[in-house]
Amino acid sequence: xxxxxxxxxxxxxxxxxxxxxxxxxxxxxxxxxxxxxxxxxxxxxxxxxxxxxxxxxxxxxxxxxxxxxxxxxxxxxxxxxxxxxxxxxxxxxxxxxxxxxxxxxxxxxxxxxxxxxxxxxxxxxxxxxxxxxxxxxxxxxxxxxxxxxxxxxxxxxxxxxxxxxxxxxxxxxxxxxxxxxxxxxxxxxxxxxxxxxxxxxxxxxxxxxxxxxxxxxxxxxxxxxxxxxxxxxxxxxxxxxxxxxxxxxxxxxxxxxxxxxxxxxxxxxxxxxxxxxxxxxxxxxxxxxxxxxxxxxxxxxxxxxxxxxxxxxx
Numbered sequence: 383x384x385x386x387x388x389x390x391x392x393x394x395x396x397x398x399x400x401x402x403x404x405x406x407x408x409x410x411x412x413x414x415x416x417x418x419x420x421x422x423x424x425x426x427x428x429x430x431x432x433x434x435x436x437x438x439x440x441x442x443x444x445x446x447x448x449x450x451x452x453x454x455x456x457x458x459x460x461x462x463x464x465x466x467x468x469x470x471x472x473x474x475x476x477x478x479x480x481x482x483x484x485x486x487x488x489x490x491x492x493x494x495x496x497x498x499x500x501x502x503x504x505x506x507x508x509x510x511x512x513x514x515x516x517x518x519x520x521x522x523x524x525x526x527x528x529x530x531x532x533x534x535x536x537x538x539x540x541x542x543x544x545x546x547x548x549x550x551x552x553x554x555x556x557x558x559x560x561x562x563x564x565x566x567x568x569x570x571x572x573x574x575x576x577x578x579x580x581x582x583x584x585x586x587x588x589x590x591x592x593x594x595x596x597x598x599x600x601x602x603x604x605x606x607x608x609x610x611x612x613x614x615x616x617x618x619x620x621x622x623x624x625x626x627x628x629x630x631x632x633x634x635x636x637x638x639x640x641x642x643x644x645x646x647x648x649x650x651x652x653x654x655x656x657x658x659x660x661x662x663x664x665x666x667x668x669x670x671x672x673x674x675x676x677x678x679x680x681x682x683x684x685x686x687x688x689x690x691x692x693x694x695x696x
Contacts, residue, residue: 383459384488384521391489391521391552391578393427393597394611395464396420398604399435399653400449402666408445409663414456416661420604421457425611427597428462429453430491430554432482435601435649438468439496440668443478447485454486464523464599468493472510476517483518490514491523491554491599499532504540511544521551523599526566528558528583538569545574552578554599560586564593585636588629591617601648602636605655606689631692635685642678650674655682 384390398416401409420426431453432438432446441449450465457463465487469475479490492514498507515522524544527534535557536544544550553570557563560583567579581590584602591598591614603610613628639651653665654674665673674682 384462389578389596391427391462391523391597394425394603394607394614395428395430395462395580395597395599396426396603396607397430397433397435397599397601399601399649399656399662400432400437400441401653401656401662401664402668404666406666406668408441408449408452410448410452412661412663413449414452416604416656417453417457419661420607421460423607423611425615426461426603426607428464428488429457430464430466430599431487432466432468433491433599433601434466434468434493435604435652436466437649437668437671438466438493440671443481446478447481450482450485450487458486458488462488464489464491466491466493467514468495470495470497472513475510476513479514479520480517483520487520489521489523489551490518491525493525494527494534494536496534499534502533502536502540504537504543507536507540508543508547511547511550515547515549521549522547524550524553526553526555526557528556529562530558538566541566541569542573545570545577550574550577552580552596554580554582555590556582558583558585560589560593563590567594585633585640587613587632587636588617588625591625592622601652602632602639605652605659606632606635606686609689631689634688635682638678638681638685642681646671647674647678651678651682654679655686658683658686 465482578596581595616625656662
């Protein structure tokens with residue numbers, strides 16, 4: 383549900399993984415309980431469903447549509463539901479976008495097809511997004527990939543054109559490099575001031591929020607929402623000492639999930655954390671991804687403990 387008032391899309395969104403049953407279909411009761419737990423907390427604006435953390439490259443389209451429908455039923459009257467669309471073909475992307483709108487999504491995030499890592503044509507990128515826009519009536523969010531992701535990261539002229547498309551309301555700015563984040567933020571605010579630029583590199587949320595951000599769509603908010611919401615609110619209020627204390631709680635887990643090699647294991651680590659917290663019954667992954675190896679579990683547990691330890695507690 384999109385709230386009334388100015389700047390309705392600003393705020394923190396939990397980009398959530400999806401628990402899986404033994405047959406690797408979505409574990410619907412576990413997902414509903416997880417979303418309900420997050421929605422009961424303070425300060426989340428909404429959820430990013432079927433993002434990279436939601437295994438959108440490998441999950442069946444029908445399962446992704448079911449994830450959106452379940453979320454709409456469970457928490458759709460209390461949160462904005464953003465559905466990721468990650469399809470190699472533009473026609474498939476348009477069909478999938480239409481389906482998740484029918485399932486109950488409030489907005490759509492268009493992910494760059496993985497094939498663009500090898501070659502990206504500016505006109506083709508814009509046409510891909512236009513086809514999604516034409517297939518739906520929903521607001522659109524963009525996704526800016528990490529600077530190390532090859533051609534998946536949009537160049538400045540492409541970003542400017544995309545930000546100017548009708549119904550584009552926000553961008554998940556995941557450059558994962560602070561200088562690129564600030565450069566892109568300035569570019570988008572000059573070209574399309576109404577588009578919210580969401581600093582979404584989990585390892586440097588503090589820095590991005592201080593530079594300036596309208597919010598964030600991050601997977602760590604699905605694991606430790608409280609310090610991330612508190613960080614955002616403290617920076618907005620100018621309470622930088624409080625914000626730094628939040629950052630000290632967040633950073634060890636961000637590093638354990640994202641910084642340690644191999645980086646492609648991040649979603650598995652997130653699921654392991656949620657299993658450790660009792661939010662997920664297991665940390666199963668869709669193949670070819672594998673579960674977190676046991677030798678990483680102690681480090682994740684230590685980082686989780688630090689994230690839940692409030693300043694001044696022992």
